[in-house]
Amino acid sequence: MLDFRSLSLDELKDYVTAVGEKEFRARQIFSWIHKGAETFEEMTDLPHALREKLKKDGYLNNMEVAAKQRSKSDGTVKYLMALKDGNLIECVLMRYAYGNSLCISTQVGCNFGCRFCASTIGGKKRDLTAGEMLGQLLKVQRDVNCKINHVVLMGIGEPLDNFENVLKFLRIVNHPAGVNLGMRRITLSTCGLVPEIKRLADLNLQITLAVSLHAPNDRIRRQIMPVARKYGLEELLDACRYYISKTNRRITFEYALIDGVNDADRHAAELAQKLKGMLCHINLIPVNKISGRNYVKASRDRIESFKNILIASGIETTVRRELGTDIDAACGQLRSSHLWRLAPLHEP
Numbered sequence: 001m002l003d004f005r006s007l008s009l010d011e012l013k014d015y016v017t018a019v020g021e022k023e024f025r026a027r028q029i030f031s032w033i034h035k036g037a038e039t040f041e042e043m044t045d046l047p048h049a050l051r052e053k054l055k056k057d058g059y060l061n062n063m064e065v066a067a068k069q070r071s072k073s074d075g076t077v078k079y080l081m082a083l084k085d086g087n088l089i090e091c092v093l094m095r096y097a098y099g100n101s102l103c104i105s106t107q108v109g110c111n112f113g114c115r116f117c118a119s120t121i122g123g124k125k126r127d128l129t130a131g132e133m134l135g136q137l138l139k140v141q142r143d144v145n146c147k148i149n150h151v152v153l154m155g156i157g158e159p160l161d162n163f164e165n166v167l168k169f170l171r172i173v174n175h176p177a178g179v180n181l182g183m184r185r186i187t188l189s190t191c192g193l194v195p196e197i198k199r200l201a202d203l204n205l206q207i208t209l210a211v212s213l214h215a216p217n218d219r220i221r222r223q224i225m226p227v228a229r230k231y232g233l234e235e236l237l238d239a240c241r242y243y244i245s246k247t248n249r250r251i252t253f254e255y256a257l258i259d260g261v262n263d264a265d266r267h268a269a270e271l272a273q274k275l276k277g278m279l280c281h282i283n284l285i286p287v288n289k290i291s292g293r294n295y296v297k298a299s300r301d302r303i304e305s306f307k308n309i310l311i312a313s314g315i316e317t318t319v320r321r322e323l324g325t326d327i328d329a330a331c332g333q334l335r336s337s338h339l340w341r342l343a344p345l346h347e348p
Contacts, residue, residue, distance in 0.1 A: 002058030006131030034178035099149030107157025272313035
């Protein structure tokens with residue numbers, strides 16, 4: 001059966017003409033999908049016969065909220081979504097002064113094994129479709145009855161390891177007849193897949209690229225990020241420079257500060273030297289405590305010292321605001337805790 005959320009407007013046009021309907025019906029269906037319709041009965045301007053045909057050929061709602069946690073301190077909401085095949089993914093709604101940001105998943109699990117990330121535990125099960133990425137946004141908008149202003153592809157999975165489906169999602173969610181989310185309001189995070197970064201650069205989509213760096217040299221990076229064994233730091237930074245040259249867009253480097261591993265002043269100085277002259281911004285992340293991992297976040301003094309060294313070197317640096325600290329807000333935590341407990345899902 002067709003997952004209608006995965007269809008582009010052109011694919012919907014092909015579908016409606018194939019079933020003997022006028023092409024304009026495709027735009028009506030596309031509009032209803034992006035308004036968050038979950039049943040064909042909600043598409044009240046479509047003929048009854050067409051709605052029945054749609055129901056026979058496919059579905060709209062491709063996931064359900066299996067569990068939800070809401071932070072009492074900042075309003076962050078963590079969702080555990082159950083897909084139609086029973087797999088579980090996560091997304092996180094974060095509220096900022098500039099609007100509502102949704103962090104979405106792009107895969108069920110992840111194969112890249114970053115040591116500080118809960119979503120890699122158990123490896124990758126499968127890629128998400130474009131419709132399953134869109135479904136997270138539509139489901140959350142419907143649940144909280146508010147518009148999502150920004151989307152971050154930084155949840156479970158490696159987006160560039162699911163390149164074609166992610167690209168299709170970006171184009172669907174950006175379409176003016178649908179959600180119409182501007183590319184500049186979308187951030188894509190990668191652990192550093194060099195060929196795909198260059199491929200993305202050539203598309204010049206004007207999204208924000210966030211690269212998970214987390215170390216100033218190959219020795220440390222290989223220790224905490226297995227992908228560094230395939231793509232060395234200089235090769236990765238060359239790909240980033242290529243991305244900047246093709247898009248004229250600033251790259252964000254994500255750097256999770258881990259106590260005693262990558263948080264010393266000498267690491268900050270080394271990192272500053274490596275990034276000197278690049279159009280970039282560093283986002284320092286106090287690493288989250290993950291069950292089954294032995295990393296501890298750096299102290300507040302260490303974080304401030306690290307930041308100040310980078311700023312003094314002329315590199316724009318911020319410390320990520322810690323949201324949802326009273327819930328399982330870190331990537332993969334809620335899914336992992338449920339899989340480990342094997343308890344019935346519930347909404348606290």
